[in-house]
Amino acid sequence: xxxxxxxxxxxxxxxxxxxxxxxSRQGDSLALVAIYNSTNGSGWYNNTxxxxxxxxxxxxGVTLKADGRVVTLNLSYNGLSGTIPNDIGNLTTINDxxxxxxxxxxxxxxEIGNLTALTNLILWNNQLTGSIPNSIGNCIKLTALSLSVxxxxxxxxxxxxxxxxxxxxxxxNNQLTGxxxxxxxxxxxLIELTLSTNQLTGxxxxxxxxLINLQRLYLSSNQLTGxxxxxxxxxxxxxxxxxxxNQLTGxxxxxxKNLSELKLLGLGGNKxxxxxxxxxxxxxxxxxxxxxxxxxxGSIPKEIGNLSNLENLELSQNQLAGSIPIEFGKLSALQTLxxxxNQLTGSIPKEIxxxxxxxxxxxxNNQLVGTIPEEIGxxxxxxxxxxxxxxxxxxxxxxIGNLTNMQYFHLYETNISGSIPSEIGNxxxxxxxxxxxxxxxxxxxxxxxxxDSLGLEIPNFTQGGLFLDSCNFTPQPLPPLFTxxxxxxxFWINNSNITGLPDxxxxxxxxxxxxxxxxxxxxxxxxKNYDIASRDTLFNYSPxxxxxxxxxxxxxxxxxxxxxxxAGETTNNLYKWFKNGVVIPSATSKExxxxxxxxxxxxxxxxQVTNSVVANLILYSRLITIKVxxxxxxxxxxxxxxxxxxxxxxxxxVTFRFPEKIQFPIxxxxxxxxxxxxxxxxxxxxxxxxxxxxxxxxSGIYVARATVNGTVFSMRFVVNK
Numbered sequence: 001x002x003x004x005x006x007x008x009x010x011x012x013x014x015x016x017x018x019x020x021x022x023x024s025r026q027g028d029s030l031a032l033v034a035i036y037n038s039t040n041g042s043g044w045y046n047n048t049x050x051x052x053x054x055x056x057x058x059x060x061g062v063t064l065k066a067d068g069r070v071v072t073l074n075l076s077y078n079g080l081s082g083t084i085p086n087d088i089g090n091l092t093t094i095n096d097x098x099x100x101x102x103x104x105x106x107x108x109x110x111e112i113g114n115l116t117a118l119t120n121l122i123l124w125n126n127q128l129t130g131s132i133p134n135s136i137g138n139c140i141k142l143t144a145l146s147l148s149v150x151x152x153x154x155x156x157x158x159x160x161x162x163x164x165x166x167x168x169x170x171x172x173n174n175q176l177t178g179x180x181x182x183x184x185x186x187x188x189x190l191i192e193l194t195l196s197t198n199q200l201t202g203x204x205x206x207x208x209x210x211l212i213n214l215q216r217l218y219l220s221s222n223q224l225t226g227x228x229x230x231x232x233x234x235x236x237x238x239x240x241x242x243x244x245x246n247q248l249t250g251x252x253x254x255x256x257k258n259l260s261e262l263k264l265l266g267l268g269g270n271k272x273x274x275x276x277x278x279x280x281x282x283x284x285x286x287x288x289x290x291x292x293x294x295x296x297x298g299s300i301p302k303e304i305g306n307l308s309n310l311e312n313l314e315l316s317q318n319q320l321a322g323s324i325p326i327e328f329g330k331l332s333a334l335q336t337l338x339x340x341x342n343q344l345t346g347s348i349p350k351e352i353x354x355x356x357x358x359x360x361x362x363x364x365n366n367q368l369v370g371t372i373p374e375e376i377g378x379x380x381x382x383x384x385x386x387x388x389x390x391x392x393x394x395x396x397x398x399x400i401g402n403l404t405n406m407q408y409f410h411l412y413e414t415n416i417s418g419s420i421p422s423e424i425g426n427x428x429x430x431x432x433x434x435x436x437x438x439x440x441x442x443x444x445x446x447x448x449x450x451x452d453s454l455g456l457e458i459p460n461f462t463q464g465g466l467f468l469d470s471c472n473f474t475p476q477p478l479p480p481l482f483t484x485x486x487x488x489x490x491f492w493i494n495n496s497n498i499t500g501l502p503d504x505x506x507x508x509x510x511x512x513x514x515x516x517x518x519x520x521x522x523x524x525x526x527x528k529n530y531d532i533a534s535r536d537t538l539f540n541y542s543p544x545x546x547x548x549x550x551x552x553x554x555x556x557x558x559x560x561x562x563x564x565x566x567a568g569e570t571t572n573n574l575y576k577w578f579k580n581g582v583v584i585p586s587a588t589s590k591e592x593x594x595x596x597x598x599x600x601x602x603x604x605x606x607x608q609v610t611n612s613v614v615a616n617l618i619l620y621s622r623l624i625t626i627k628v629x630x631x632x633x634x635x636x637x638x639x640x641x642x643x644x645x646x647x648x649x650x651x652x653x654v655t656f657r658f659p660e661k662i663q664f665p666i667x668x669x670x671x672x673x674x675x676x677x678x679x680x681x682x683x684x685x686x687x688x689x690x691x692x693x694x695x696x697x698x699s700g701i702y703v704a705r706a707t708v709n710g711t712v713f714s715m716r717f718v719v720n721k
Contacts, residue, residue: 027090028070029056034087035073039080039104046078065093072096076122080104089114098122100146105129108147113138124148124170131155132171137162146170148194153177156195161186172218173197180219185210192216196242199223204243206231216240220266223247228272233258242266244290249273257282268292268314275299276315281306292338293317300339302327314338316362321345324363329354336360340386343367348392353378362386364410369393372416377402384461388412388434395419396435401426407458408432412467415439422447431456431464436492440471449481455488455510465490465513473497475520475693483507494518494540499696501525505532515540522547522619523611524568530614542617547609548679553667553707554627561594561601561626562671566679567609567619576608597628643706643713649720650694656704658688667707670697694719 033051041047048060057064063072070091080102088097089111095118104126112121113135119142128150136145137159144167145160152174160169161183168191169184176198184193185207193214200222208217209231217235220242227250232241238259244266251274252267259265262283272294280289281303287310296318304313305327311334320342328337329351337352340362347370348363358379368390376385377399383406393415400409401423407430417439424430425447431454448454448466455464466485469492477500478493485491488508495518504511505528514532517540526541533539547566555561567573567590577587580603584592594601603626609619645656658666668690670679697719704715 024092025068027092031085031087031090032056032059032062032070032073034085038085039075039082039102044075044078044080069093072098074098075102077101082106084109086111088112091115093117096120096122099126101125103127107131108133108136108152110135112136115139116141118142119165120144122146124150126150128152132157132176134159136160139163140165142166143189144168144170147174148172150174155179156181156184156200158183160184163187165189167191170194171198175199177201179203180205180208180224182207184208188212190214192218194218195222197221201225204229204232208232209234211235212237214238215261218242220244220246225249228252228267230255235259237261239285240264243270245269247271251275252277252280254279256280259283260285262286263309264288266290267294270294272296276301276304276320278303280304283307284309286310287333288312290314291318295319297321299323300325300344304328305330307331308333310334312336315342317341319343323347324349324352324368326351328352331355332357334358338362339366341365345369347371348373348387350375355379356381358382359405360384364388364390366390371395372397374399376400379403380405382406383429384408384458386410388414390414393417393439396421396424398423400424403427405429407453407464408461410434411438413437417441419443420445420448424448425450427451428453430454431458432462434465434467436467436469436471438471441473443474443476444468444479446479446481449479449484452484453487454485455490463489465492467492468496469493469515470495471497475499477695478502486510489513491515499693501529503528505529511535511537513538517541517543518545520545522566522568523570523573523609523614523617526614526617527568527570527572527611541614544617544619547607547619547621548624550622550624551667551669552625552627552665553669554629555597555707557598557628557630558596561597562591563593563605563607563624564591565607565609565621570611570613572612572614574610574612578606578608579603581606597626599628602626602628643715645704645715645717649718651720652695653691653693654717656690656692656706658690658706658708660688662688662708668692669705669707671703671705 036050041050046060049058056062061074062070065071071094076098080099083106084104086109088109092114094115100122107130108128110133112133116138118139124146131154132152134157137157140162142163143165148170155178156176158181161181164187166187167189172194179202180200182205185205188210190211191213196218203226204224206229214235215237216239224246230253233253233255236258239261241262248270252272254277256277257279263285265286268290275298276296278301281301284307286307289310292314299322300320302325305325310331313334316338323346324344326349334355335357336359344366348368350373353373353375356378359381360383364386370392371394374397376397380402382403385406388410395418396416398421404426406427409430412434419442420440422445430451433454454466457463466488473496475497478498480502483502483504489510490513491511492515494515498519501521511532514537521544575588575590577584577592605624607621643658645654699719701718706713
């Protein structure tokens, strides 16, 4: 330790010997050595010539004046750590200090106030703590003070009002408290004032209206109260005004029109009320208009359609009513349009589809009606489309397939019907697809399996996923192509008439949410996917729909009665059979048979199936009511009473048609060639035709038996796949 001290002293003596004078220049050198030692100079990214015998003006980042005094110190982005030493106050002739974008900790020394020649003090993006020293008000030549992105606390010194040469004051992203000093109104040279993202309270001082040269004012993300100061509307050079995320109240004054140079107007996240003034339509240089998250009411001014330079328009989360102005179609530069969470009515104007630069369109959570314009396909740059939680109906336009850049498509909780167009498979950029809780029907297109980006996170927005829950799809197994969606983390397809699943567990290794409850799945489907439950995955598979259909049928005495469960063929199933709600002790197989029916066999039958692998799920059958009567059954293939069906052979759906004279209810049972009952159906209502999907039946010969008013009619058909 003693040797280090001697070496340091020798270096200082050598440095002093290389100078043409003593006094203040020596003080500068001592200050630089102190800065080096206090900020871990040996660990800097660049410390060329520091603490060597080379002239100080060759030390990295140091510039001297003609008289040998330090005039600038620029060590930005240089890996400095540690604290700023008090000795920095000895650099009394320095003009510029730039220590930004390092890892400096500790307070700003009070001695900084000694630097009366200082014009630029740039310390932003460090980890400075403590308060801003009042002495900084002595630096009256300051033109730029940047202390943003630190951990500074306390209030903003009133003494900054002495610095009337300040052009730029940056204090954002700290933990500053108290009010905005009215003395800042003395800094009439200010061009930019940035105090956002602190904890400032109180009102906006009317004295800021004195800053006639101000072009950019950022006060967002504080706790400011009071109203929109009309003094601000006198700052006619303002290009940027951001007051977002405060607690400001009242109305926007009509004098806002005086700010004719405005490009950015940010008032979102406050408590402003009243109507949006029509005069905003006169701010023709506006590129960004943010009024979201307030209590604005009334209609959206059509005059906003005059803002031909507008790129971003956010009016969401207000109480706006009326229709979307068709004049918005003139906003050719618009890239984002956010109108969600209002009380807007009417339809989606097709004129919006003229905005070919549009990338984000959010209209959800309104009372919109009508259809999605077919012209939506013109918005080929669209990345995000949110129409959920509205009353829109009709079908998804085929032109949706043109939106190959779309990452987010949300139609949740709408009245959209029809089938999902296969063209959606062209939207290869999709990461989030939400079509659940709609009236969609038909078959799920296998082309969704081509959307291999589904599930990827949308930067700065949301996690991806596929949501097809609570739809009225035609009963169908999930297309095997869905196993290609390897990026999928959230997949909801519950309550959507799904009758079968491929093995999803293995090919979708990062699945975190899988909701398949309230479908028509059996243990065969769930058991092969049960490995998902062993991963850190939300796997909702219970309950499932009851098996079969409620049946009320009459069968002739002495005939065989055979019921086969529809719970799948896995050997891990366990069966219980019931008659009139009481367990039949001897019946534990997948099939229940009475070889010769007697009158005493009449009753209500049902079964329950559990599985030794799949926990917490019981599959219940619907009730099967059997009545036994005397008589002889008709022979198979006796086409009686005008009942017909087609096609035959069948590979997809067979349609049974019953004459108008037949009275309901009708029991329809399907048997295979061995007499095994494959399904039982109870038909009631007014429809005299019924479609039966044979996808669960293997190729072969089957018999359909219809029981009408106690009479049995049998029909033979062939399944050929």
